Amino acid sequence: MNNLILLIGNDINNISSGQSWKDLLQDIITFCHTGDCVELDDKKPFPLLYEEIFLTAIKREKLRERELKAFIAIKAAEIKANGIHAAIRALKPAHILTTNYEFTLEGRTPYENTSLINEKFYSIFRRYTMDDIHYWHIHGDCLNPMSINLGFEHYGGQLQLMRNYVVSGTFYSSKEVPKESLLRRIHAKQVYYHSWIDFFFTHDIHIFGLSLDFVETDLWWLLTYRARQKFHHKNVPVHNTLYYYIPEELVPGSKFKLDLLAANDVQVISLPGKDKLAYYTSIIQRIGKRKSS
Template structure:
């Protein structure tokens, strides 16, 4: 089972307007024109925090207005070949993108939300469907600007919810039991068949994961925590592949790729003359990886199952002989 974690790399190739232009317009709208020279060198979350902090409005109101405007600027992205070549190989696509470009590439306007539980601010269960594909907007979507994870406060709250879901449980309105925890935690890998509520987090922990077009800035603490948790799991059922794109020459090692290797992530260099060609080449490499790993890594029987099996064998193969006390 293979799943995709997609960042905005392909979107930046597809943008009719440059990423810099979009952020510049956002900065101008909210009186942050002096922030423009440093836009490209700052994480997006830091830039958003600066815009909100400078506002004279209450923080929550400022944050909402920034998110609404950012959502408006992101709505017009047309898909390119790299979208279909990369995403077409997966039935489960997790994306940090807020727009619906992937859905529209495969289903046009016929894609639809298919949330597994009601959410407003966070996105554990924020699933959309496009034909047979599941697209999970792990950082929210433009249709609900309040769900878009952009600032530190939102990241911190989201990580807390993810951690609770993985290690314990979270409240789910309308669920018969009131609370739901990750099925993978207890070894249930067939959760799509036997659970009505599950999350993209479960796919992430279970599957072979291919990461494409994602810079993985260290502010994305939710994803880094999940990578660490996946690495720490006693029995890993899936490998992680990170496709590191570079123009014309082999990519240099970075603090991010160094940490990824430490977390047992396979860093796959992708070199081409343009970013568009890099992602098309990544699609070919993904196809090869999927063919070489058709199944999840097997997990051993749990201890209680082993003990039960051994005791059954012992009882069936060893019989106690009759014993009689001698007569006195």
């Protein structure tokens, strides 16, 4: 059985020609007519910058967030696929988790949502299945613009539901959603992998193309809670390994983050990364060899 699981971020899209993340930010500011008072600054965490743009816009234009997110969904959907996306699919992983909103990893827009429930806003169960690969869009997707996770408030709501799912149990009206917490279900050996969160406690995950900036509060909480469960609480066994890939040229300047990843039981793997295409090709080849061994 193929149990290969990947968590992939936006950097693989940077191989493709087209719009950069900074270009998208500028387009959002232009769309909201806030260019005269909202300044792009690397010191501003993006979820709070998004709130600044949106709140400034609604004070002036009475802009609806649905309109803004629909605009962002259109822009994200314009991202073009490249050879790395196809090479990832060729690995035939069982599951691909991604923070990306568009469907370049799938290779085409999915026609069927295979989630346990149809989420409109948050993304605990958001899944599409194509060619025997399950794709989990953990920060929302372009087909559902209001699910796109950008602002501080959205991150907070996502984290609240994640913690309920793992620690205290869920309160969804659907009878299909298990009410017991993930921890209780792991203890009872009743994990059915309805959510992407399940894999963080049960399966090896290879993480690449993801900067894991500290604004990703939902993922950092999950890493921290998993590590606490393994080394401190010890309510359930945690035997899986998380692998984080980083270009070796970025290692010296990323020591602060890599130290935190190590403390959270994440194994860091650095590879030559000056050539982005060669870097991701080497990651895929390395994972492919591990899979076949």
